[in-house]
Amino acid sequence: MARFSIVAAVSALASLAPLAQAQCGSGTPDATVSGSGSSFTATKGSSTIYSGSSYLTAIQTALDSISSGQRVSVLASGSIGASTISISSGKIFEGCGTIDVGNNAGHGAIESLNTDGVQIPYLTMTGNPYFGLRFYGTSNLVLGQITMNLSDGLGIRFDRDEAANSNVVMDTITVTGAGSHAVETWNIDGLSITQVIARDVGECGLLLQTTTNAWVGLVDGDNVATGTGYATFRMANNNGQNPDGGYDTNVYVDKVVSRGGGRGIFCVSQSGAAVIEDIDLADNGNNAILIENCYNLSINGGTVNGGGEVRVAARDEFPNTSDIWVTLTVDDTTVRESPCGENINWDISGNAELSVC
Incomplete structure (x- = not known):
């Protein structure tokens, strides 16, 4: 388990290294956008390719x-x-200034669709997008230092009903104030994330769906998913399930930290095939941990302090929860298994009241 985590981390760092050697905008970019207020200039080499009042047009002209x-x-x-910036294959986009965005229904403020080799090493975004960043059909996508200070909307979205993605790398994703999820994935084979930091986010910090062969270093949520059934870290909709239908382990998470908000960790709807090495949960609403119709999940250590219960559960419409290993110190809340799962293995210390099969 540790070997996969290390290999994935090294791969992620190797992909990001060329981008991280210098500050945003340093060296000699092939094109730049400069200006302020209502006066912007796009320059390519020594040539001015746009000069005018439209920040959007300056950016898109430079990209094109x-x-x-x-x-x-x-x-x-x-x-x-309420517009969209589009990035085509192989291009490197650095947002060194702050890009403020509006809500373009059904679209991302920045999109890269059906592309290969796009890189966004730096980005700072504000506003209320429908999606801050939207992707599908991507391969070899690299996201670096992404900071979103939002007033609503969803941070990063990989679409559900469009072409699948492969070999996606993210470094540090920091999202504050999203009304929905900070990061939501669908249909990715090969995902490496150094960390997702979510603050005051309405739904999930990191939501993985139909994503396989994944490594995540850290998910850190504070006041995430308050009053909802979502969680700082959630796996849903067959996440981790292999193409043959099995649940051999292929999702590795080093650490989950959650304070307040809604659930801390939630594995549901025929997901699993995952190892979470360490957790630090405190004062979560709803369940601190809910494992429901989840298969082959190990939580190998950490603490739960107060908040909602740690629970293994199941719904009738899916096969029963099975092959679960939970090693934790749990204080000031309860640990419950209802209904009984199959091959559920508890190793609980602390003052938690246990009601398990």
Whole structure:
């Protein structure tokens, strides 16, 4: 288990290393966007390719002017309104200023669809997007230092009903104030995330769905999913299930931290095939941990302090929960198994009241 985690982390760092060697906008970008207020200039080399009042047009003109393997650095801050920036294959997009966005229903403020080799090493976003970043059909996508200070919307979304993705790498994703999820994945084979930091987020910090061969270093949530059935870290909708229908382990999470909000960890709807090495949960609402119709999940250590119960459960419409290993110190809340699962293995210390099969 540890070997996969290390290999995935090294792979992620190797992919990001060329981007992280310098600060955003340093060196000689192939194109830049500069300016402020209502005056923006897009430059490619020594040529001005746009000059005017539209921040959006300046950015898109700069992106459209470069070729695969080239870099755009957006040095200016501004607003694109309820519009969308589109990034095509092989291009490197750096958001060095702050990009303020509006709600473009059904779309991302920034999108890359059916592309290969796109990189976003830096981005700072504010506003209330429908989706901050939206992807599908991507391969070899790299996201670096992504910071979203939002007033609503969803942070990063991989679409459910579109083409699948492969070999996605994320470094540090920090999302504050999203009304929905900070990061939501569908249909990814090969995912590496260094950390997701979610603050005051309405639904999940990290939600993995139909995602396989994944490594996550840290999910850290504070006031995430308050008053909902969501969780700081949630796996749902057959997450981790192998193409043959089995649940051989392929999802590895180093640590989950959750304070307050709703659930801390939730595995549901025929998901599993996962190992969580360490957890630190305190004062979660609803369940601190809910494991429901989940298969082959190990939680190998950590603490739960107060908040809702730690529970193994099941719904009738799916096969019963099975092959679960939970090693934890649990204080000031309860541990319950209802209904009884299959091959459920508890190793609980602390003052928790146990009601297990």
